[in-house]
Amino acid sequence: MSDLEYRKVSSIHGALMFLKGVDNVAYGDRVAIRDLDGHLRNGQVIKTSADLVLVQVFEGTYSMDLENTWVRFLDRPFELALSPDMLGRNFNGIGDPRDGRPPIISSIHRNVNGAPVNPVARAYPREFIQTGISAIDGLNSLVRGQKLPIFSGSGLPHNQLAAQIVRQAKLPGDASNFVIVFAAMGVSYSDARFFEQEFESSGVLRNVVMFMNLANDPPMERLILPRTALTAAEYLAYELDHHVLVVITDMTNYAEALREIATEKGDVPSRKGYPGYLYSDLAEIYERAGRLHDRHGSITMIPVLSMPSDDITHPIPDLTGYITEGQIVLSRELHNKSVYPPINVPPSLSRLMKDGIGKDDTREDHPRVASQLYASYSRAMDSRNLASIIGAEELSSRDRRYMQFAGRFEEEFVKQGVNEDRNVIETLDLAWALLSLLPPAELSRVSEEDLQKYHSWEEA
Amino acid sequence: MGEVLQVNGPIVTIRHPGIRNGEQVRIGKLDLIGEVIHISASDALVQVYESTDTLRPGEPVSGLGHPLSVELGPGLLGQIFDGVQRPLNRIMELSGASITRGLQVPALDREKKWHFVPDQNLVVGNSLKPGEIIGTVQETEHIQHRILVPPDRAGEIIEHAPEGDYSIDETLVRLKTSQGKVELLNMYHKWPVRRPRPYLSRSNSSQPLITGQRILDTFFPLLKGGKAAVPGPFGAGKTMVQHQIARWANADIVLYVGCGERGNEMVDILQSFPKIKDPHTGRSLMERTFLVANTSNMPVVAREASIYVGVTMAEYYRDQGYDVVMVADSTSRWAEALREVAGRLGQMPVEEGYPAYLASRLAAFYERAGMVNTLAGNHGSVSLIGAVSPPGGDFSEPVTSHTKEIIRTFWALSKPLADARHYPAVSWLESFTAYADRAGSWWAENVSIHWSQRRQQALALLSGADELERIVNLVGPEALSSSQRWTLESSSLIKEAVLQQSALDPVDSYCSPQKQFALLDLMLWFHDRGVELINLGVPVEQLIELPFHGELKRLKSSVPNDELERLKLTTEKISVALDAMRAEYSKSNHREIAT
Structure with missing residues (x-):
């Protein structure tokens, strides 16, 4: 079948191509298309029946015609050739090299869609990863095998933050480094260049596999790119025993490509024109992070997405938050106060933190300190609101203390240098230094023993 | 036999004369499982519970002659099943870390021997009514499994097995029906998931379901046999509340249905529950718990089925006279599965793309909760607690607002509380309960009249x-x-x-x-x-x-x-x-x- 070339395109519509009179085509089949200029394009069957086949074309259908388009059904799903030689290379969304070097030749091929992981086969992620960033390590700890997205906005330094995490992430007391899979969808050339330079200058380039689709590359390719990248990550983690850190940017561009094709297919829209299956579709990507019982490697995922008009209730961040194990939210307000990283602490969350921290992993007081910082900072926000109404001079001494706490929390705890790598003990000590601005009676989330051991309160 | 005409994602058009609506079918060379959801003179539509990748028009289809059903018998507790009741442990043995398509694995272990103790009324010549207890087996240290006459069988006992060890498909009782037919009963039977299991009558519950959570028990109590919803935006702690209920509720049996949620949450339960002691019995929690998991990366259509598969198993333990709690996380994903199928069928969307039958489906599901007088003559209950995941945390969206009309206890989670790490983030202003008075009499009697x-x-x-x-x-x-x-x-x-x-x-x-x-x-x-x-x-x-x-x-x-x-x-x-x-x-x- 794969030798037969059909010239039966009956209509072309956006990124979709309809073929009439081709029988017996498999759903999900990979398609090779030769256009009138002899260029090859890639496609996939998204609907099939005896008389009509619908193909989605990743490179788009621009300049194609009906007469001179030749279509070949490859009789296999979308697969990626895998080999250790992928490290240090740069590919496009369908796995073809972008770096001018020869394609990967290997006998190992995997379907890019993967197969759903049996929940019984998963191992619960619980090994603390130190990122060296206080607002993450102290308050929203990342663990190996977690999926923790960065919710950002346009113009915020999410790239710097992602790069800093990639540079600094390690397991305390463990020498083995992460292997990095970098997936970029619809990003600008300068953003892509930024990451490449980062990898180069920190000397990790040999441990990075890049999959890139720039802003001016075909948008449909973005639908397959994260799947291709994760197929590579799964190979590196589960067959080559690496601990893999996957950075995917920007999921918003992915979801927009999905909306584009869904509209062309005539799918019923739900919120903001996104198809009803956006949740399941995103889950297919995010749920590929994790650990497996019988494998050594792991996949830790840091997707970056920009919230359209900083709106966290927009369908893309909203559905992402329902799938991922927490989120790191960036704040424009902190950014404008030149706090880097501008991590907005209250809405940020790490769901897997509880099992990765504490006595045997970081320090015994860690869970309670984190909870106390959250509670005190939230209380301090009330004082700040009050100050904006009645003026700071009118505040009670208690409220004034909270104001001072909030200011120093942002300036000293959240804020740190782009190259500053704090270990988790430094982070916790810093937390206690700040909590010592508040009297012990205000600290009900920590235990009496913690107070005695770490709290240095002097009545002013 | 029939054939595939068209493949459109999980919806497959087939030609199969004589097939019934709701019937189970096996599709293609891979033997994918599906269910007929629409029939016309020339063709039928099937929703397929597994990915349809590589399926082609022209591949064979065969109807199985029965609707989607679950196996009910000893061996359910402690297990984890997928959305169509396939045991995931067994699947892992067969296909490794990822789930291969087309596997046919029965829910209950056919090899295992259970020690059967006949009931005293199991005497030749006696007649057995539907739903009656014929004997017991010890399913876990704490739970005695009562073997029931299937609700659609009855007759006079002509022979029965003595006390002893049997596997679940060995014959225990031979019945002669009123038509003179001989029927065989063994330890398990099948029941179609979309048909509520019959009971004698509803009874009024006044026992609160104690969860050990102050904001729930003291402020917004739920009764055994009641229905509750836990809506909240992401990060508000829905899953944590659900896990806490599954851990500490004073029910006999807990069923956790992970519907379109994270795989790691299932792992968390599987790994932590065996180590936790039930405060009411002192036994390991896993002895009374079982799970249904259709995680968010598993096929969407099976998500729709998973809720029914779950509630049917819950009803089965209720019929044995137990108090069962079923926790469903999240009903929004179930509703989205409905929406996806409706969209593929080209049904007219009403609110936010949801089909018009969303409200009636939700109501029918929650109606399966309740405290009942069982056919066997005792009391049992199913309490349903559904998480709701409103987009953007907006409680006016269709799933939340319809659910709010149906349930009697509403535990509303609040984002500001969660942001201040006030857990459980149940809002005392937005939550409500209709059970406070009835729960009050229990508290007055057992704790304090104040x-x-x-x-x-x-x-x-x-x-x-x-x-x-x-x-x-x-x-x-x-x-x-x-x-x-x-x-x-x-x-x-x-x-x-x-x-x-x-x-x-x-x-x-x-x-x-x-x-x-x-x-x-x-x-x-x-x-x-x-x-x-x-x-x-x-x-x-x-x-x-x-x-x-x-x-x-x-x-x-x-x-x-x-x-x-x-x-x-x-x-x-x-x-x-x-x-x-x-x-x-x-x-x-x-x-x-x-x-």
């Missing part, structure tokens, strides 16, 4: 304080009177000392009803004493500066459930200080009057 009054006092205080906070945010705290400032102080005490509860703290994770009441009573006693002193002229600052607030807030985790007498020490200590203050001020008042 329960209802204290509960109302606390709720009034909390909502009063919210009102005052709005005033403070407009004009500052100076505008408040002393007693109003004391109200604010007490409400923050109640929030921290009673409402907040740490799931991770070994002492605080489960709070007995006695301790729940004792803590609330103590905080309100402190508040009342404060009001009394303020009326005597004690400046409110002096009360706020009292060094007891920290200690009161820590009592929940420093005093275990079985050492409540230690609360008395705190009460006495505070009492001494307050009495001294009172003596001082009533003296000075006295003097003022005298001069």
Whole structure:
């Protein structure tokens, strides 16, 4: 079948191509298309029946015609050739090299869609990863095998933050480094260049596999790119025993490509024109992070997405938050106060933190300190609101203390240098230094023993 | 036999003359499982529970002659099943870490022998009614599994097996039906998931479902056989609330349905529950728990089925006379699965793309909750607790608003509370329960006759304080009177000392009803004493500066459930200080009057 070339395109519509009179085509089949200029394009069957086949074309259908388009059904799903030689290379969304070097030749091929992981086969992620960033390590700890997205906005330094995490992430007391899979969808050339330079200058380039689709590359390719990248990550983690850190940017561009094709297919829209299956579709990507019982490697995922008009209730961040194990939210307000990283602490969350921290992993007081910082900072926000109404001079001494706490929390705890790598003990000590601005009676989330051991309160 | 005509994602058009609506089918060379959802003269539509990749038009289809059904018998407890009741442990043995398509694995182990003890009425010549108990097997150390006559069978016993070890498909009883036909009964039977299992009659429940969570049990109680919803935006702690209920609820059986949620949450239960002791029986939690998992990366269509598969198994244990809790996380994903299928069928969308039958499907599902008199002649209940994941945390969206109409207990989770790490983030303003009166009589009988009054006092205080906070945010705290400032102080005490509860703290994770009441009573006693002193002229600052607030807030985790007498020490200590203050001020008042 794969030798037969059909010239039966009956209509072309956006990124979709309809073929009439081709029988017996498999759903999900990979398609090779030769256009009138002899260029090859890639496609996939998204609907099939005896008389009509619908193909989605990743490179788009621009300049194609009906007469001179030749279509070949490859009789296999979308697969990626895998080999250790992928490290240090740069590919496009369908796995073809972008770096001018020869394609990967290997006998190992995997379907890019993967197969759903049996929940019984998963191992619960619980090994603390130190990122060296206080607002993450102290308050929203990342663990190996977690999926923790960065919710950002346009113009915020999410790239710097992602790069800093990639540079600094390690397991305390463990020498083995992460292997990095970098997936970029619809990003600008300068953003892509930024990451490449980062990898180069920190000397990790040999441990990075890049999959890139720039802003001016075909948008449909973005639908397959994260799947291709994760197929590579799964190979590196589960067959080559690496601990893999996957950075995917920007999921918003992915979801927009999905909306584009869904509209062309005539799918019923739900919120903001996104198809009803956006949740399941995103889950297919995010749920590929994790650990497996019988494998050594792991996949830790840091997707970056920009919230359209900083709106966290927009369908893309909203559905992402329902799938991922927490989120790191960036704040424009902190950014404008030149706090880097501008991590907005209250809405940020790490769901897997509880099992990765504490006595045997970081320090015994860690869970309670984190909870106390959250509670005190939230209380301090009330004082700040009050100050904006009645003026700071009118505040009670208690409220004034909270104001001072909030200011120093942002300036000293959240804020740190782009190259500053704090270990988790430094982070916790810093937390206690700040909590010592508040009297012990205000600290009900920590235990009496913690107070005695770490709290240095002097009545002013 | 029939054939595939068209493949459109999970919806496959087939030609198969004579197929019935709702019938199970096997599709293609891979033997994918599906269910007929629409028929016409020339073709039928099938929703397929597995990915349809590589399926081609022309591949064969065969109808199985029965609707989607589950196997009901011993061996369900402790297991984890997928959305169509395939045992995931067994699947892992067969296909490794990822789930291969087309596997046919029965839900119940055919090899395992169970020790069957016949019931005393199992005598040749007696007649058996539908749903009657024919004997028992010990399913786990704590749960005795009662073997039931299937609800659609009856007849006269012509032969039965003696006590002994049997596998589930060995014949235990031969029945002669009224038509003279011989029927064989064994340890399990099948039941179609979309048909509620019959019972004799509904009975009125007045037993609260104790979950050990103060904000739930004390403030917004649920009854056994009741229906509740937990809506909340992401990160508000829905899953944590659901896990806590699954852990500590005083039910006999707990079924956790992970519907379109994270795989790691299932792993968390599978790994932590065997190590946790049930506070009511002292046995490992896993002995009474089982799971249905259709995680978010598993096929969408099986998500729709998973809820029905779950509730049918829950009803089966109810029919044995047990109190069952089914926790479904999340019903929104189930509704989205409905929407996806409806969209592929080209059905007219009404609200946000959902089909018009969303409300009636939701109502029909929750209606399967209830306390009943079973066919076997005892009481059993199914309590349904569904998480709802409203997009953007907007409770006016279709799934939340329809669910709100149906359920009787509403545990609304709030993002601002979660952001301040106030867990469980159940909002005392938005939540409600219709069961408070009936639960009140249980509390009066078993804990304290003051329960209802204290509960109302606390709720009034909390909502009063919210009102005052709005005033403070407009004009500052100076505008408040002393007693109003004391109200604010007490409400923050109640929030921290009673409402907040740490799931991770070994002492605080489960709070007995006695301790729940004792803590609330103590905080309100402190508040009342404060009001009394303020009326005597004690400046409110002096009360706020009292060094007891920290200690009161820590009592929940420093005093275990079985050492409540230690609360008395705190009460006495505070009492001494307050009495001294009172003596001082009533003296000075006295003097003022005298001069």
